[in-house]
Amino acid sequence: MIGAEWIYWLCGGFFFIVGVQIAFDREHPKRWTNALFWCLLGASLCAGSFVAGPAGSPAALHPTIPSWLLGGAVIVTALIAGFGLTGAGTVRTTTEAEREASAARRRNLLFVPALTIPAVTVLIAIEGGRLSIGGHPLLVAGTQTLVGLGVATIAALVVGWALLRPRNPAVAFTEGRRLLESIGWAALLPQMLSTLGLLFTQAGVGTQVGVIVHHIVPEHSRVLAVIVYALGMAGFTLIMGNAFAAFPIMTAAVGWPILVQQMGAHPAPLFAIGMLAGFCGTLCTPMAANFNLVPPALLEMRDKYGQIKVQIPTAILLLAVNVCFMMIFPFA
């Protein structure tokens, strides 16, 4: 059966190729540390399939790589980049004039591979569950979207090669390296933040915040309790970078005991709006790296916080709207 693990190996393989390319690039300013960074990251993505993971993952029962080893590799990778030992090299690509000429000649044909990606992803995400070989499902249940993305990428690459006919097909990986190097260390940050959330939880940070919130929450004022729940969701998300981490803590401290049990709020609208209040916090924090720091890196913006600055006014207004909704809908 094809599962998400295959796609992780594909992605790990791409990172590894980038690392090897950099190792052969004599003009790269930070050649060896950069090569090590991408090779380690690629290898770690593949190795992740073989450590003890959460229940249900294929290696959960028979881990073959100890997770402390992977953890050590990940920390080393993070420190290489953390101490500024990585940086983008210069990759030879086409000039602006060559691109204009190519665009004028190929016109809308250029969109075909780009649109192949979402089309195939969605097709497999929706219909992939029905594929079977000899009565056995082809895809591991619950992995259709990730497998879809992987298959779609390969399909789009093949379509791109067929339509554009580059003299050397490997140029796709050189161009991929150009984009990946512009993202740089930010490529690892989302996963490190997710790990930080895990460590915060295990160290009891959430419980402590819950205790503090419990002390300041007013017992009998509905307006104040709603404000504490909504602002707490946003504020805690701001720190953790993820509304999913804030939800259990704020709900256990305020949402359930005070708003639902004491004041009789309906759970469905209360929790739905509570989560969305948390999303307003996500819009404002560099801790949500994959949403707020990776895009500016990929777009090669000068101000790495430029996107967050644009999002803050919308987030504040929307948080105010959510507070109002939360005072009305759960109590209607």
Add this chain to the structure above:
Amino acid sequence: MIVLLGVALVVVGFALRINPLLVVTIAGIVSALLGGLSPLHILEAFGSGFASSRSITLAFLVLPVIGLLERYGLQQRAKTLVSQAAGLTAGRLLLVYLFVRQLTAAFGLTSIGGTAQMVRPVIYPMAEGAVMRSHGRVPEPVTEAIKAHAAAADTIGVFFGEDCFVAIGSVLLITAYVDANYHLKLDALQVAIWAVPTAIAAFLIHGFRLLRLDARVAAMMADSPEQPASAQ
């Protein structure tokens, strides 16, 4: 209470603009030590945390395709296409993208957009092409603003669209957590439906701001001096 020092480290680190990767790694180790975790346990947490969060990184899988298309002029084509469409401004284009992104995400199709596969190769060049058509030039500050707004429209669109879909992570987290801890039978559809009012509010608020973007771009044009036309 002392474990909160880890949170403080993160805030201070980001404020001082120290490399976030370094800040996060150190803060994680410090909070875990303060929380009484053993060094081996910490290493294991980094390993299993990395292994279970790998799906975020799959977004970069599309880079070879996008890079190949850029080499052959995808961004330039997107600009040309928009510069032919009269009446299409950067603000209006991003408004349409925000709407499409929200609507498709509300039907669970979150993988249609994204910075790597949509914003960088198509949406941002189109928005810049629209500025080019109406003003004839795109100075650097305007490019920055257009990039920031294109990325923001993508994020806001997917955030406040996906929650209206029943089988999305955040909705399932709510029902799973509440059902397990408080012995309720919360209907995922109910949770998703109650996300709709906020989704509409998000579209109105951010859509209004996008429509004002055109006026802001015009103001920035007035501020930045005209560059001398290069001799042809």
